[in-house]
Amino acid sequence: MKLCKTLYINGTSVAPANGTLDVLNPATEKVLASAPVASTEQVDRAVAAARSAFVQWRDTSDEERSQALLRIADRMETHADELARIIVHEQGKPLMIAQREVAGATAWVRYTAGLTLPVDVVFEDDSKRIEVHRKPLGVVGSITPWNWPLMILIWHLMPALKAGNTVVCKPSEYTPFHALRLFEIIGEELPAGVINVVNGRGDIGQAMSEHDGIDKIVFTGSIATGKRIMGAAAGNLKRLTLELGGNDAAVVLPDVDLEQAAEGIIAAAYKNMGQTCAALKRLYVHEDIHDALCEKLVAVAQRHVVGDGMEPGVTFGPVQNSMQYTYLCGLLDDIREQGGIFLCGGEPLPGKGYLIPPTIVTNVDPHSRIVQEEQFGPILPVIPFNDLEEVITLVNEPQEGLGGSVWSADIEKAQAISSRFECGSTWINFHGEVHPSAPFGGCKQSGLGVEFGQEGLMEYTSVQTRHILKQG
Numbered sequence: 001m002k003l004c005k006t007l008y009i010n011g012t013s014v015a016p017a018n019g020t021l022d023v024l025n026p027a028t029e030k031v032l033a034s035a036p037v038a039s040t041e042q043v044d045r046a047v048a049a050a051r052s053a054f055v056q057w058r059d060t061s062d063e064e065r066s067q068a069l070l071r072i073a074d075r076m077e078t079h080a081d082e083l084a085r086i087i088v089h090e091q092g093k094p095l096m097i098a099q100r101e102v103a104g105a106t107a108w109v110r111y112t113a114g115l116t117l118p119v120d121v122v123f124e125d126d127s128k129r130i131e132v133h134r135k136p137l138g139v140v141g142s143i144t145p146w147n148w149p150l151m152i153l154i155w156h157l158m159p160a161l162k163a164g165n166t167v168v169c170k171p172s173e174y175t176p177f178h179a180l181r182l183f184e185i186i187g188e189e190l191p192a193g194v195i196n197v198v199n200g201r202g203d204i205g206q207a208m209s210e211h212d213g214i215d216k217i218v219f220t221g222s223i224a225t226g227k228r229i230m231g232a233a234a235g236n237l238k239r240l241t242l243e244l245g246g247n248d249a250a251v252v253l254p255d256v257d258l259e260q261a262a263e264g265i266i267a268a269a270y271k272n273m274g275q276t277c278a279a280l281k282r283l284y285v286h287e288d289i290h291d292a293l294c295e296k297l298v299a300v301a302q303r304h305v306v307g308d309g310m311e312p313g314v315t316f317g318p319v320q321n322s323m324q325y326t327y328l329c330g331l332l333d334d335i336r337e338q339g340g341i342f343l344c345g346g347e348p349l350p351g352k353g354y355l356i357p358p359t360i361v362t363n364v365d366p367h368s369r370i371v372q373e374e375q376f377g378p379i380l381p382v383i384p385f386n387d388l389e390e391v392i393t394l395v396n397e398p399q400e401g402l403g404g405s406v407w408s409a410d411i412e413k414a415q416a417i418s419s420r421f422e423c424g425s426t427w428i429n430f431h432g433e434v435h436p437s438a439p440f441g442g443c444k445q446s447g448l449g450v451e452f453g454q455e456g457l458m459e460y461t462s463v464q465t466r467h468i469l470k471q472g
Contacts, residue, residue, distance in 0.1 A: 001085045003033045004180035007042060007199060010049035011192025013184065017042050018200065021173060026092040026318040026325075027308035027353045035176045038198035040207045043168070046196035047213040050139040050166035053193030058136050058164045062116060065162055069113035071189045072158075076106045079185050083150060083178060085310075090175045091149055092317040092354075093272055094309040105154040111436040112158040115457050129468045134461035136164030137239060138215035141208040143229070144179070145221045146172040146320050147275040147376075153179055155451055156218045161194070163460040168214065169197045170204050174321050205229070212236045216460065219243070220277070223399070223445050230448075241449035241459050246402025246442060247374040249282040249395040250431055251385075251417060253408035254289050261407050261429075262296035268405070268431035270301070270358050273317055274378040275324075278403045278425070278432040278440075282371055283382045284391045290384040294362060297382070298344045301358040306349060318354040319377055325354035328377040331370055332359070335379075340364045345378070366394050374400060388417070396422045401444035405431040424450075 005020075006013040016036030025032045076083065084098040091098070123130040142156035149171060160167050171179035176199040183197045198204055209217055209232035216239035219229050226244040233240055250268070252261060268280040285293050304316040319325045325348075332346060345359030359379045364370055370381045385391040395404060404421040406414035407429050418426035424442040427433065434440050434452065441450035449459050
């Protein structure tokens with residue numbers, strides 16, 4: 001496992017100009033290694049390299065770009081174990097989940113390689129034809145989070161490249177090493193300057209958001225940071241794709257199979273220790289089955305083994321960083337003060353590491369913090385209901401609108417209910433899964449634009465309409 005101590009700019013490993021920052025292993029709270037920190041001048045160098053490389057990369061054929069992506073996927077596969085182990089050490093998730101992340105990211109690269117940008121003929125008669133073409137934007141700035149660091153980097157990077165753009169990436173300062181190593185591994189498959197990675201804190205993201213040489217920012221993270229990026233991007237009217245998280249709700253009707261529902265709900269709520277934008281974060285259960293379902297949820301949740309992701313048998317790792325851990329501990333205190341009942345969990349584990357076991361809580365007010373705020377951690381509030389209209393109102397109440405689900409044996413009824421949810425994606429009898437062909441994005445304050453599939457690919461392009469007068 002190699003932890004890179006250099007940036008990657010214009011096809012070359014570059015020493016940092018702004019010192020280093022310590023990256024902690026969240027399972028032990030020990031320093032994993034010191035990561036390089038870029039200066040704003042190095043951001044300028046990376047953008048200049050990307051702008052220079054864009055001229056060549058834009059003019060490569062669609063087939064050439066597809067083949068480059070397929071070679072990248074092969075290289076990722078060769079280094080899969082190394083990348084997975086880096087993710088465990090810096091992010092905290094169990095090794096088996098990190099391995100799935102790398103495998104999923106590699107498959108996503110291959111899927112993206114097969115996408116194409118259509119030429120649409122919108123009008124044609126004997127004398128004239130009008131075509132709509134898609135052209136790359138230029139330089140894309142990618143700012144990625146710490147929860148699914150490699151997967152989300154691939155979601156940003158690969159459609160940008162496939163559409164003919166060049167990229168400057170800033171990974172989260174909490175989880176930089178996977179990106180530094182990935183760019184070193186795949187850089188040889190691309191012309192110098194096509195991909196660049198600069199690491200650092202918020203000032204580097206701010207410099208990228210403001211930079212006149214960057215034509216688009218794609219960002220996954222918090223609403224507050226997304227708003228700051230949106231304001232900073234106004235200087236040159238950058239294109240934006242913002243995926244800003246969610247407070248996803250599920251509504252469980254009384255006709256469900258309790259065993260199947262419990263398995264699916266726990267998987268959806270505690271995916272990546274609840275640190276997933278589309279994790280299930282609020283559970284509304286019909287009062288007729290509330291107690292019975294809670295009993296089964298607890299039984300499934302308590303199967304998890306909590307600990308260091310590199311330890312054999314561990315299925316549930318730490319919260320990724322101290323700031324998020326402190327926030328979640330505050331939420332647990334608030335639940336306790338407000339009279340919430342913990343059915344399991346409810347206390348951090350003693351000793352080192354940001355370890356909070358799977359927690360299920362009932363007897364909470366629908367307007368309490370744990371319900372209204374996106375907890376982004378392993379705490380699931382379960383709220384009984386008996387009025388369908390009232391619960392739909394509660395589902396739509398928060399500012400976020402990323403995803404939601406309905407669980408019922410009556411598929412038509414479940415779809416009718418989910419169609420009234422104010423969110424970008426809905427699921428029936430499962431929750432939170434994404435597919436490379438299906439557009440994914442939020443409404444309200446969960447973001448702008450979509451990712452994935454052909455619609456996501458087109459977000460990395462501008463429209464050129466060609467009016468052609470026929471001769472003869």
